[in-house]
Structure formats: structure tokens, C-alpha cells
Amino acid sequence: MTVFLNGDYLPLTEAKVPVMDRGFLFGDGVYEVIPVYSRRPFRIDEHLARLQKSLDGIRLANPHTVEEWRAIVARVIGSGASDDQSVYLQVTRGPMAVRNHAFPKTVTPTVFVMTEPLVTPPAEQRAAGVAAVSAADFRWLRCDLKATSLLANCLLRQMAVDAGCVETVLFRDGFLTEGAASNIFVVRGGRLLAPPKNHLMLPGITYDVVLELAKAHSLPHEVRDITAAEVAEADELWMSSSTKEVLPIVRLDDRPVGRGAAGGKPGPLFADMYAWYQDFKTRVMRAG
Ligand code: PDD
Numbered sequence: 001m002t003v004f005l006n007g008d009y010l011p012l013t014e015a016k017v018p019v020m021d022r023g024f025l026f027g028d029g030v031y032e033v034i035p036v037y038s039r040r041p042f043r044i045d046e047h048l049a050r051l052q053k054s055l056d057g058i059r060l061a062n063p064h065t066v067e068e069w070r071a072i073v074a075r076v077i078g079s080g081a082s083d084d085q086s087v088y089l090q091v092t093r094g095p096m097a098v099r100n101h102a103f104p105k106t107v108t109p110t111v112f113v114m115t116e117p118l119v120t121p122p123a124e125q126r127a128a129g130v131a132a133v134s135a136a137d138f139r140w141l142r143c144d145l146k147a148t149s150l151l152a153n154c155l156l157r158q159m160a161v162d163a164g165c166v167e168t169v170l171f172r173d174g175f176l177t178e179g180a181a182s183n184i185f186v187v188r189g190g191r192l193l194a195p196p197k198n199h200l201m202l203p204g205i206t207y208d209v210v211l212e213l214a215k216a217h218s219l220p221h222e223v224r225d226i227t228a229a230e231v232a233e234a235d236e237l238w239m240s241s242s243t244k245e246v247l248p249i250v251r252l253d254d255r256p257v258g259r260g261a262a263g264g265k266p267g268p269l270f271a272d273m274y275a276w277y278q279d280f281k282t283r284v285m286r287a288g
Contacts, residue, residue, distance in 0.1 A: 002079035004072050004113040009079075012114060021110055023092025025099060027149025029110075030054035035118055035242045036085035037285050039077055042242075044070065046205050050146060051089070057145040060093055063109045076113050084118040086243055090148055121247050126274065129250030129257075129266045130166035132239070134231075135159055137170035137177045137200070144199050156180040167239050169231065169252060172200055176226040179239050183207040184249075187236035187269050192221040206240040213276040219269065234258070236267035246270070246277050 005015045022028035031054075034047045041047075048066050055062050064072065073087055094108040121130075137143075139152040157180035160168040168180040176195050178184055183204040186193040192214050197203045214221040231237065237249040237257045248266035250257050256264030 001081060001115060002076060003115075004076055004111070006111055009075060015112070015114075017110055017112070018095045020095045020097070020099070021092055022094060022096055023090070023110060023148055025096075026093075026101070027147065027151070028058070029090055029092030029148040030058060030060070030146055031088065031090040031148050032146060033242050034073065034087040034089065036077055036080070036087055036115070037118075037281060038083050039080075039085070040285055041073055041077065041087065042281065042284065043205050043209070044073065046208070050203065050205065051091075054145045054147065055091065057142060058093075058147065059103070060091065060107070060109060063091060063111050072113055076115050080115040080117070082117040084120075085115045086118045087113065087115045089113045092148065118243065120243065120245055126247060127266070129248040129264075130239075131164070131251040131254075132167045132169050132179070132237075132249045133160050133163045133165050134169045134171060134228075134253050137172040139170075141199055143177070143201050144197070144203060146202060153180050165251075166247075167249065169237075169249070171228050171231075174228050176228070176231050177201045178204075179241075182239040182241040182244060184231075185210060185238040185240065186226055186231055186234045187238075187267060188230060188234055190220060190269070192219055192269065193226050193230070194221065194223045195226050196223050204240060204242075206242055206245065209277065209280065210238075210240055210246060210273060213273060213280060217272070217276055219272070235262070236270055238270055238273070246273055 002009045003012050003015050032047045032051050035042045048069050090112045092110045094110045096104045135156055156168045169184055170177045178201040235258050238246055239249055240246050248270040250264050
């Protein structure tokens, strides 16, 4: 596997960054994760547009044009071992001469791109659904930026792992925000609900695809604030991300999601959405 580091293509083991890099000392950087199917990046334009927004949000100039990014990503994908991959791309504010929170006068960003095999959830996990825990969202107020400073997300995800679960569903002031590393959808009474994009959640690329598919297939849907009580009474709960695609959450805090015999297992609307998602992916990839 070849990685890209500051203009060079080299083996991962040879890629080195200085310890004075602000990404290392402050988590001062932004990133993207782009899924790749059959060696083609999925929704790359949308990922690069979100990268631009994240860079604008942290006041760092984009070191590459969209065309340059596309070429870098294509070359790294070409070196990957599998056809389906997950491309990781990060830009930090680069090295500083002395440790200082304020930005250096001259910034030389560090640009790093690597690829890993894409590991989507196994079919059995999708068929059975996964368990999640809930927690107070104690992150900052710029969760719309895909920043590399992910300590809060790591602590929150670890809560799920410690409880033998897959994700932590986050609430701020009694309202659903997102997961530690995913967006969350609620189904109630045949209607899909999604929290609105704002500074409290990452505008997921998969989130957009899910809402586009709901629209295309006339599934009633609504983007609005969702209370913790509505989540507790959900018929279905889904998580979405570039690497997990769409996955049903069937237990939350040790209680089944959904009522009666239908509770605790993936619901019918999830089955529809998953089929639409796979069909969409195949069509997009075929179209090139
Ligand atoms: N995470 N919210 C958070 C906090 C995330 O970290 C992610 C994705 C998402 C979903 O966004 P998208 O659909 O664009 O992948 C939502 C990636 C996969 C990661 O950090 O590895």
C-alpha cells in the first residue's frame, strides 16, 4: 500500500511527521473518510466539499484543488490491496517551531492520505441488528467540523465498547444529536425522522444519501429536532456512516427498540432502506 504524504508517494512504514506537528500536539487538523467500491470513490465531490467546509471552519487554506485531490486519491486507491477500500485523508496545520496555541505566522500544512480495506458490517450483524448505549453529548459546539481532535468521540465510543455495544447514541439538552462516529435516524409510525444539520452534528454524507433515498422512494420523512422520549419510543433506530453504511440498532441501554413481537429486531423500513442503499450504490458505481 502506498500512502501520500506532503507530495510524496511512499510505503506507510516510511511515512513520518515531525513531533512538533500541530496535528500531533493539538489535534489541529481536519479529515475525511471516503468509501471506495470496486476501486471507485463514492460521493468524492461531496466529501471534498465537506473537507473544504472543515478547512474554512478552522481557518486553514486548502493545500490542493479538487482536481489535485481527485488525482491523489485515485493514485492511493490504485495501490490498495482490495477493491473496496476506505480512504483516509487528513490535513493538519503542520509543524511549529515552538509550542504555541496561536497559529504560526507561516503555515506549512501536513497532508496525509492512506487507504485501508473497507470493512462493512457482516451480514449476520445486519440481520440481527446491533446494541447501543446512550450518553450525554459532552463534545464542543463545532461538531459540524470533521476535526481530528476526536478525544471526546473516542471516550464516548469506548462507553459502547465497554458495554459490549457497537455505538453510543448522543443527547444534548434532551435532544438527539448523533452517534460517537455515525448519524442516527429514528422511525416512528412509518415515518423517518432525522435531526437537523447544525453545529451539533457532523453533516454525514451517508445521512444525505439516506434522506435522498427516502425522498426518491416516497418514504415519509421529516428533518427536525428529536427528543430523547421519541428515541425511547422509536419503532426503529438506525445508524449511518461511510464505513457502516446503514445499520439497525435493536437494543438501546439494554431495552429492545420497538414494541412487542416486533421489538429487538431490525424493522421493515430498515430492510427497505438497506435494499435501496445497495441498489443505489451499484447504480452509481456502474454509471462511473
Ligand atoms: N465517521 N458523525 C460522526 C461524529 C462521524 O464521525 C461520522 C463518520 C458520521 C457519519 O458521516 P459519513 O456518513 O460522512 O461517514 C457522523 C467516520 C467514518 C470516521 O470517523 O471514521
